[in-house]
Amino acid sequence: MISVKGVFKQFGELEILKNISIDFHEHQTYAIVGASGSGKSTLLRMLNGLEVPSKGTITIYGHDIVQDLKFLETIRPKLAMVFQSFNLFEHFTALKNVMFALMKVKKITAAAAEQIAIAKLKEVGCDHRLHHYPSQLSGGEKQRVAIARALAMEPEILLFDEPTSALDPEMTAEVLQVIKKITLKNLTSILITHEMNFAKEVADTIVYMDQGQIIEISDTHTFFTNTQTERAKLFLKNMI
Ligand SMILES: Nc1ncnc2c1ncn2[C@@H]1O[C@H](COP(=O)(O)OP(=O)(O)O)[C@@H](O)[C@H]1O
Ligand SMILES: [Mg+2]
Numbered sequence: 001m002i003s004v005k006g007v008f009k010q011f012g013e014l015e016i017l018k019n020i021s022i023d024f025h026e027h028q029t030y031a032i033v034g035a036s037g038s039g040k041s042t043l044l045r046m047l048n049g050l051e052v053p054s055k056g057t058i059t060i061y062g063h064d065i066v067q068d069l070k071f072l073e074t075i076r077p078k079l080a081m082v083f084q085s086f087n088l089f090e091h092f093t094a095l096k097n098v099m100f101a102l103m104k105v106k107k108i109t110a111a112a113a114e115q116i117a118i119a120k121l122k123e124v125g126c127d128h129r130l131h132h133y134p135s136q137l138s139g140g141e142k143q144r145v146a147i148a149r150a151l152a153m154e155p156e157i158l159l160f161d162e163p164t165s166a167l168d169p170e171m172t173a174e175v176l177q178v179i180k181k182i183t184l185k186n187l188t189s190i191l192i193t194h195e196m197n198f199a200k201e202v203a204d205t206i207v208y209m210d211q212g213q214i215i216e217i218s219d220t221h222t223f224f225t226n227t228q229t230e231r232a233k234l235f236l237k238n239m240i
Contacts, residue, residue: 001026001188002047002157007056009042009212016042018212020056024157029189031199031220034209034235040192043209044159047190048079077105080150084162086142088134088149094121094141095130098149105153120148124178140171144178151182158182160191196239200224208232 002024009017017039024030024047032040045051046058049065049072057064060079063071088097098117102108108116121127124144134142143163150158163179164172176198183189183202193199199206199220206223208216208231216223216232227233 001061003057003059004043004046005057005059007043007046007053007058009039009046009051010054016212017053020212020214022207022214022217024188024190026188027186028204029183029202030191030205030207031203032190032192032207032209033194033196033199034215038209039212040209041161044081044161044190044192047157047159048076048081050081077153078156079159080153080155080157081159081161082143082146082150082163084165086134086139086146086166088142088146090134093131093133094126094137094145094148097134097145098152101149102152116152117148120152121145123151123181124148125174138171139167140174143167143171143175147175147178147182156188158187158189160189160193162192162194164193164195194239196236208235210235 004020004022007017007020008015020043034040042051046053052066058066060075065072065075089100092100095114095117098120099110099113102113102116103110118127118130121130124147126141126144126148129137129141137145160179164175167175176195180202203220206218206220207214210231216229218228227236
């Protein structure tokens with residue numbers, strides 16, 4: 001479904017990604033783990049065109065999204081991204097935040113968008129917060145609204161970049177529960193997380209990155225019980 005081949009990324013003199021190759025398959029859940037600064041976010045941002053590789057190719061459904069910008073535009077609404085920092089519009093209510101992209105990108109009427117938005121906010125347990133502004137919501141609620149907004153677009157691929165890193169443990173739990181529910185659906189999810197127990201629970205595959213390289217790609221059970229590389233073993237040891 002998504003194929004990354006020989007990707008490098010340089011920021012000035014710094015080589016941030018070094019020869020990354022990985023295939024992401026449909027209806028699977030991937031957890032990308034690794035120390036901060038290892039290039040996880042840069043890789044994820046490349047999958048929806050927010051960053052462009054210095055070298056290498058990224059194809060989605062066989063189309064090169066680096067070369068074929070027209071295709072990137074058509075596929076982008078199918079790739080939803082959830083950020084650590086929520087990225088909600090502060091001057092819009094929860095409801096309007098979810099409606100906005102629907103109306104703008106999908107060009108549907110306000111009435112239709114409102115119906116979808118309410119349903120999605122209900123799905124994440126935030127339908128009692130429809131008319132609240134982000135400043136009136138808890139961190140967990142903000143992230144659940146952001147997830148509702150992502151789901152409203154009916155994406156095929158969900159990209160999560162440390163969705164709970166800005167949250168306290170209680171809110172982390174409520175957001176992880178929502179994400180778990182979503183990953184059980186027939187979606188392809190790629191999740192950057194430091195929550196190893198959660199990764200163990202929801203991911204089919206663990207991708208371990210270190211210093212701009214993918215060091216290990218293993219099915220989740222293997223990663224945790226029969227870690228293949230010394231570096232990943234050390235990483236896991238330090239996580240406990
Ligand atoms: N736009 C940028 N310009 C310069 N350096 C960047 C930029 N984005 C990320 N980096 C650097 O790239 C490295 C990897 O960053 P990132 O992909 O965010 O890692 P991770 O998500 O694993 O913490 C970091 O050292 C970071 O400072
Ligand atoms: Mg990051």
